[in-house]
Amino acid sequence: MLRYIILRLVLLIPVLLGVSLIVFILLHLGNGDPALDYLRLSQIPPTDTALAEARQALGLDRPLPEQYISWLWNALHLDFGTSYITGRPVLDDLLYYLPATLQLGGLALLTTLLMSIPLGLAAARWKGRWPDQVVRFITFIGVSMPNFWLAFLLIALFSLWLGWLPPMGRGGPQHLLMPVLAIALMSMSINARLLRASLLDVRQQRHVFYARARGLSERRVWRDHILRNAWMPLVTATGMHIGELLGGALVIETIFAWPGVGRFAVSAVLNRDFPVMQCFTLLLTTLLVLCNLVVDICYAWLDPRTRLSGVMA
């Protein structure tokens, strides 16, 4: 198992290299010129001399391969360059804003799990009856509604009309409720539906039938024979949702003026702050790969079959 984990971590290196190269190429394939954005943000008229001066100051006058190699060399020393816009070291800025995003994303993940499991269970247990209908309605709405729209509806209801919750900023638990719900609802809905389908599927299987035939209590049948087998798709889906939750944070942070890495990255994209975009993608890639690793480990732990076939092979 340890060997497997180390192997996966080693594999992260080529993944990061590949991602950094692709992102670099994509950024420079675009039509825009970060020097122009710098001048625009500085309110300097874009004259030829001003443009040349800005290009030189930002290091954009060098040939592209040279730019990439020098970036890569510095990145290997954990120096991801200086933001074109804030003028501070990129890694310093991103790590400054990361905790706020992890707080939001982590709580959204927790909410997803804590709410989707009871909903999925209820829907499967009382299939076709009113709990199932209610869950279907909630999940239908959750899956169909974009998170930013939900965020604005929540703000309209709880901040503008009722005045119960602050519409923006970071502070106490009251600041967390709306952004967390806005991020979590879609993943929660998908998870609930998945769990319901998986439960219903397992319920039909023969071992459940035999468990009942053996005279086990309905409670034990559900706990030991249905639920344990129905977890698996949920674990996989949760691994994928981590990416979704972080992606959701990008938009939601902007709406709720949440001082996180997502809002910082969105403004970097709008202003073509290449060093920030490069470092941000690498950071997200690392996070996602690590999360997938954790999911795979959970999977192996939950299901001996994958442990035997996939991991040890």
Added chain:
Amino acid sequence: MKKQLALWMSGVCLSMGLIAAHAADPAPTLTYSWPTNAGPLDPRGYSPNQMYAQAMVYEPLVRYTDKGTLEPWLATQWTISPDGKTYTFTLRDAVTFSDGSPFNAAAAKASLDAVLANSKRHQWMELVSTLEGVEAPDEHTLVLKLKHPYYPTLMELAQVRPLRFGAPHAKPGAPVGTGPWILAQTRRGEYDRFERNERYWGARPAYGSVLVKVISDPDSRAIALQTGELDLIQGAEGEISPGTFVRLRDSGFNTAISAPLATRSVAMNTGLAPTNELAVRQAINQAVDKDTIIAKVLHGLEPRADALFSNNMPYTDLGLKAAPYDPQQARQTLQAAGWKAQSGKGILEKDGQPLSIELVFLGTSALQKSLAEIIQGELAKVGIEVKLRAEEDGALVQRQREGRFGMIFADTWGAPYDPHSFVSSMRYAGHADYMAQRGLPMKDAIDARIAEVLGQTDEQQRAEGYREILTTLHDQAVYLPISYLTAISVSRNNVANVQFGSTLFDVPFEVMHPATGKP
């Protein structure tokens, strides 16, 4: 008993309310918002230093007013030598920086010398490359020596950066200026807090502090105002959409629109067919109904533009009139120039060439897209085909610079750059305006006249020069001016005396005060 209790209770409530209204906070806070943090506030720094914040902390020698004139500020008076190359300023007495050190000629010279020491970075500003040296003959006299006469010297001294004054010994990241506010605290991504400068030489601001929250989304900003997280929204850079402005106005917030600050206009390429024909450019000016555009797209928030510059800018009150909206006349203009309708086709033709123009706009701007579509529709009615071309901002500037456009959105730079900096740039290849004008038969004469005006020491002659330049461009219909850009302001009723800055870049928090008698 119940009645008595109710009476007593209401009495208590009333008196508490009265006490609250009268025991005014000695240092109330005004909350405002900005898309990013204020930055380290280096007096000579560009992005990420925000200009509104630099304008709060640092002050100029002379100040630009909303009438396009200059008023004494850190300098109480000045004289200009007859050859226009020496400016002598008398500095205001008893001005100190916020750390207590004196603002005198030596400190002012140190600040300007720091600009000259790094002149490459600031050479976009013509004064910096024109400035030969700075002298401080005594405590209160500052002398600027120029390489050659440059009349907009005072205008450029009034700008927010880089020619304002920081304390010579201030450390980076700890800004010290002479202005009414001090940057007291910054929390990245959350807010900047400015406090009143108790040593300020001018009128003491009524607010004890200004809290500027970091909000980047326009809708979130509007909600923050509605829920009381903000007291004030003000700015000219799309702080909220025109539609939101109207909605807030109708729901009872105090709103205001500033005097014109810049011009929203479309430049036409005189070096490229078919806009190289004067008749085509004139017809376009006759065929677009600006009033409808303003009413439908801009929600009536911007006044109609008749000329390239509004008449509250220096030297621009020339009485230039736009061609009235008259599609019939536009069609006749085109017909007289030989553009004829072919049977079965809506687009006019001449010598087998269709009357077709490419209009380049910023694809990420919903506003420009709407404007472009309306212009397309209007011109189609008179037989001109407009092909819309959306570009990213980088690519858009690239097209401006290379002259790859038939028509292109090209706003003026606004006060205090208008008109002198904007007109100055018309001379340089690589500018949308140079590119737009290069097909004019009198382009060389225009450029020579611009150079002459910028160095002209005689006020009368200078005004005459501007008249000639701007009238020629107007008569040649190089531009389709649409409207004058304005700043908007929306405030809660706890703020009084909300006013606008005289440029696109400053907000005069120091003149605002808490409203009395209202919650």
